[in-house]
Amino acid sequence: MLKLHGRLPIIQTAANPPYLITVTTDDRVSPEARQTRALLMRQGMNPEGFKAILTDQPYPVTQAQQSDVFQIGEEYAYLNDGDILRLDPASGAIRCLYRRASPNNTILLTEQCDHYCLMCSQPPKQIDDSWLLKEARDLVAMIPPETECLGFSGGEPTLYGQGFIDLLRHTKTSLPKTAIDVLSNGRAFKDMDFAKAYAEVQHPELMVGIPIYSDDAVRHDYVVQSRGAFDETIQGILNLKSLQQRVEIRIVIHRQTVDRLVQTCRFIARNLLFIDHVALMGLEITGFTRPNLDLLWIDPFEYKDVLSEAVTLLNSYGVPTSVYNHQLCTVNPDVTENYRKSISDWKNEYLEECVKCAKRRECGGLFSSSKLYKHSAYITAFPPDSVLPASKPPVNYPR
Template structure:
C-alpha cells in the first residue's frame, strides 16, 4: 500500500499548491504548461529540460533508484542534471510516492506531499465536502458541519491537471449535492475535460427530490455520468432509521424517480446491515417495480470504520446469517435482467450461488487479506478485507477455498 500522504522536503515552495507529476512522455502528450507540472526524471542524474517547471523532483535522501544507471553523455553535454537556481524543488522520503501522471498537493508548512490522483490506481476519488444531510449509522466518513465550499475550486484545479484519458473518476463526500451549483460546475468541468471518463458520484439523492438539481444535471448531458445512491429498504422507517433522518426515504425515492424520468444513469447501493437484511427480498422487488431503470444494484458489506465502530451491535450481522434473504434478493433482480454485484464480501463466506456476483471491490490502497487466506485458490479474485478490519468485524467460517469449490464460482 502506498500512502495518501508522504513526508517531503520543499525548497522554493512558499505555499500549498497543486502540480502534476510529468516525465517527458506525459508532458509531451498533455496540454499543460510547465508551470503546472513537477518534473520527474526517469533516471537519477538525467538532464532536466530547461523549462519553467512548477517544481522539480530531486532524488530521495535514501535513494531507491538503480545505482547502476548513468546519465547519457550526450544529454549531459547539453543540459544540467541539477535544477537551476530558483526552480522549486521537492525531495520525497520515498521515491515511489509520486509517479508521472499523478496529481499532487504540496504542503510545505507540514512537509508533506499529498497524492490527489494516482495514475493506474483502481479507484480515484474527488472528495467533495465533509457536510452531509444524513447521519448514517455506518458512515465511513462521519460528516462535519464546516464551511468547505473552497473544495469546489480545489476540485476544479485537480480536474484541470488530470490526464485526459483517466480511466474512471469518482466524487464522494459527505453529500456532494450540498455544493449545489458548485457540483454542477464540477460535473461540467469533467464533461468538458474528460468526456470519455466514466464519472461516478456518490449521493443520497435527497436533493434530487427537493430541488431542481435533476434538471440542471440532465442539462449537462454528461455522456458517462452515473449516480450511486444508497437505498436500504422498501419501507420508510427502516431506511430513515439507518440514515438517521426522518423523511429521507421519501426524498431519496423521489430523487431516484426524478433521475429516471430525466434519463440520468443511477445505480442503487444497499449496505448490508442487521436492520436491513430481513427486508432484502422485498427491497429487490420494490426496486424492480419502481426503479427498473437502475443500471446496477450493489449489495455491500459493511466497512468497519467511522460511525460503524460505534454502532457495531446494531449493525453487525454475519454473512452466513444473511445468506437466505440476500440470495433471494440477488436472484430476484438477476432473473429480471438487472445487473447485480456483491461488494466487500469474501468469497468463502458466500453461498456458491452468490459467488458469481461477488466483485473485488475494495480499492488497492485499503485492501488486505488475512492469514486464513494463505493458499486460497481464488484469493486474487476475492474482495478480501478492509485494511482496518478488526476483531468483531471478521465473518465466521472464513476458510481457504480449494480448486473444486472454485469451479462452482
C-alpha cells in the same frame, strides 16, 4: 494498503502556497513543463527548473534554489508518471489525489452532509470546505482525457447546488470520454428544477449512486439519521429516471438492514424496475461504523442465504445486480455470477489464510480496516481443486 497522504521531511522550500502538481520521472521535459511538474528524482537526473522535487536520496540544495524539495520514503514508492499530488511546502503535507495507473480514483468534494448515517465512512463536518470544489475543478483539468472512470463523493456533493452542476459541465468538457460516478443520498433531486439542471449536463457516461437501506421508511430514516429522508430519496430517484438519467441503488448490508434485505429488493423490483443497477455492499469498518460496531456488525457468513435470496430475486426481475465488498468464502456459490472484485486497490488487503487460497485472484479480499478491526470468522482458503465462476469486473469503478 497504500498511503495516500501524510507529511514529508522538507529539504528545501521556495515558500510556495499549497498547489497541485503532476509527477514525472522524465528530466528532459521542456522548461515550460517543468514548472507544472514534480520530478521523482533518480540518480543522475537534472532537476533544474522543476517546481518540486521528490527524492529518496541525499540532495544538494544548491542545485534547485527555486524548487520545493521533499524527502520521500518507501510508503510512496507507488508514485509514478502522471500521478497528481497536492503539496504544501510550509508543512510538508502530501496528498495523492489521482493515480494514473489506478481505476479507483475518487474526488472528495465536501465533508458536509444532511445525513448522519450510522455507518458513514466519511463522517460529516460542519466546516466551510468549499475550497475542495475549486480544487476539484483544477484537478479535473489536469487529469488525462484517456482516464476511463472517475468518482465524485462526499459528504453530499449536491449541497453545492449550481456549483455541483457547473463542476459536472466542466468535467464533461475536460474529460468527455470518462465515465463519471457520483455518490449522493439523492434528496436534492426531489427538486425537479435541480434534477433537470443535472440532466441538462448531458454527460453520456454519468451515473449517480443513491442508497436505499430499507423498504420501510422509518428504518431507512433511522439508518441515515434524518427524518423524511426516504420519501425525498424515492422522489429524487423518480425524478431522475423520468429524465432518463442513470441511477444505481446501493444497499450496505449490516444488522440494521439485513432483516428486510429481501423485502427491500422486492420493493425495488416492483416499484423501481427501471433502475440501472443495484449494488449489495459489505460493511466497511471505518468512520462511524467503529463506534456503532455493536449495533451494525453481523458476520457476512451468517446472512449468506439471505443474500442469495435477494440476488436471485433481483436476477429474476432482470435487474442488473452486483455484490460488492464480500469475500468469496462468505457467499454461496449461486452468488458468484453477480460477485465483483470491488474494494479500491489502495485499501484492499488479504489475511494470511488467503495466501494459500486457490481463488485469491478472483476474490475481492478485505478492506484494510476490516483486517484491523473486524472480519468474518469464517474466512477459509479454497483448495486447489475448487471450481467457481470467475468474478466479473466492477460496474464503472469500485467504491
